[in-house]
Amino acid sequence: MRKDKLLNPKSPAKARSPWLWIGTWSMGGEGFGPHDERESLKVLHTASEQDIRHFDTAGFYGHGKSERLLSHILKTDREEYFISSKGGLVWEGRKVEYRASPENLKNQLYESLERLGTDYLDLYQLHWPDPKVPVSESIDALKELKESGIIRSWGVGNLSEFDIYTYLGGEENIPHQVHFNPIHRNFAVLHSGEKECINCVTSPFEQGLLLRGKTLAGQEGIGKNDFRNRNPYFSDLKVLVWIKKLNELLLNCPIPKTSVILMWICSQPHVHAVIPGPRKPAQLNEIIRFRKDVEKYGLLSSPEDTSILSREKTSEVIPKDIWNRLSKGP
Numbered sequence: 001m002r003k004d005k006l007l008n009p010k011s012p013a014k015a016r017s018p019w020l021w022i023g024t025w026s027m028g029g030e031g032f033g034p035h036d037e038r039e040s041l042k043v044l045h046t047a048s049e050q051d052i053r054h055f056d057t058a059g060f061y062g063h064g065k066s067e068r069l070l071s072h073i074l075k076t077d078r079e080e081y082f083i084s085s086k087g088g089l090v091w092e093g094r095k096v097e098y099r100a101s102p103e104n105l106k107n108q109l110y111e112s113l114e115r116l117g118t119d120y121l122d123l124y125q126l127h128w129p130d131p132k133v134p135v136s137e138s139i140d141a142l143k144e145l146k147e148s149g150i151i152r153s154w155g156v157g158n159l160s161e162f163d164i165y166t167y168l169g170g171e172e173n174i175p176h177q178v179h180f181n182p183i184h185r186n187f188a189v190l191h192s193g194e195k196e197c198i199n200c201v202t203s204p205f206e207q208g209l210l211l212r213g214k215t216l217a218g219q220e221g222i223g224k225n226d227f228r229n230r231n232p233y234f235s236d237l238k239v240l241v242w243i244k245k246l247n248e249l250l251l252n253c254p255i256p257k258t259s260v261i262l263m264w265i266c267s268q269p270h271v272h273a274v275i276p277g278p279r280k281p282a283q284l285n286e287i288i289r290f291r292k293d294v295e296k297y298g299l300l301s302s303p304e305d306t307s308i309l310s311r312e313k314t315s316e317v318i319p320k321d322i323w324n325r326l327s328k329g330p
């Protein structure tokens with residue numbers, strides 16, 4: 001993969017896989033079902049021991065709890081870590097509100113820094129465009145924060161093709177968080193930011209739906225207050241039947257499902273980083289196994305390539321019927 005599409009900490013020596021970030025949304029303990037904070041802490045410490053140095057968070061996650069948890073691994077060797085956080089989305093009581101005016105973004109950044117126990121961020125992003133604030137105003141505020149030195153880079157999230165064309169024209173390699181996976185097939189957005197963006201894929205397992213059981217498991221087992229009840233894919237019969245068939249094909253596959261899905265995503269053109277959100281140690285182990293599988297099969301792409309993994313090699317390693325199913329989607 002091209003070097004200019006990789007984001008690095010100030011001291012990059014220990015960042016073994018700058019294209020693999022750990023997302024901390026579900027670690028905030030809200031909306032993803034029963035939660036044990038000790039397990040999330042273990043995830044963070046183990047990831048760090050495994051030389052994963054890239055972590056994504058947001059002030060919004062768990063009302064700030066994800067950032068506070070993350071602060072535990074930043075107490076030493078801060079410069080070895082690449083910490084990405086976001087502003088522009090806040091809780092107002094039980095409601096989610098957009099707040100991405102320049103002043104709001106600045107204030108939210110200071111709050112994030114305090115919770116994280118750090119005096120700078122490697123990356124600060126507009127979480128979502130605020131319908132009440134022109135995107136260009138939010139971006140100008142981020143640029144000012146970068147100039148002041150308090151953030152090393154600025155980025156965006158959830159932009160449309162139109163937004164990329166309109167607001168990032170003339171820019172190069174701006175980090176952009178893009179929701180993408182075999183169900184949520186956001187190919188056009190990945191492509192449209194080919195030059196302008198460093199595409200960082202969020203919700204690679206569609207909030208865990210892709211990894212659920214062997215039956216039509218959608219909302220099955222999800223509690224009443226689990227916010228994933230609001231994700232339409234969890235009750236979309238076409239999607240659930242497609243996952244069930246995928247699971248049947250995976251029964252005889254020597255590579256675990258988690259690895260297969262991440263391999264497929266990372267071999268798509270213009271995917272530059274992937275951000276899974278494990279909240280339990282066993283889930284993190286699956287992510288580490290994925291990285292091992294990438295090494296075992298020698299899948300990393302060449303420096304001219306537009307994706308993280310070589311598409312040619314990955315499509316040979318994943319059994320054809322599974323590759324085709326993922327590529328075709330529900």
Ligand SMILES: NC(=O)c1ccc[n+]([C@@H]2O[C@H](COP(=O)([O-])OP(=O)(O)OC[C@H]3O[C@@H](n4cnc5c(N)ncnc54)[C@H](OP(=O)(O)O)[C@@H]3O)[C@@H](O)[C@H]2O)c1
Pocket residue numbers: 022023024025026032033056057127157158177201202203204205206207208209211258275276277278279282283284286287
């Ligand atoms: N910029 C944005 O707007 C935006 C939006 C969404 C996400 N993100 C970022 O992307 C990260 C990941 O997205 P996400 O949490 O929505 O979805 P995800 O990574 O697709 O799914 C996470 C959920 O999948 C389940 N899971 C099962 N096995 C897993 C494994 N081996 N690894 C990871 N998860 C496993 C867990 O739920 P169960 O335990 O219930 O099975 C977990 O909570 C977030 O943490 C956040 O940093 C950013």
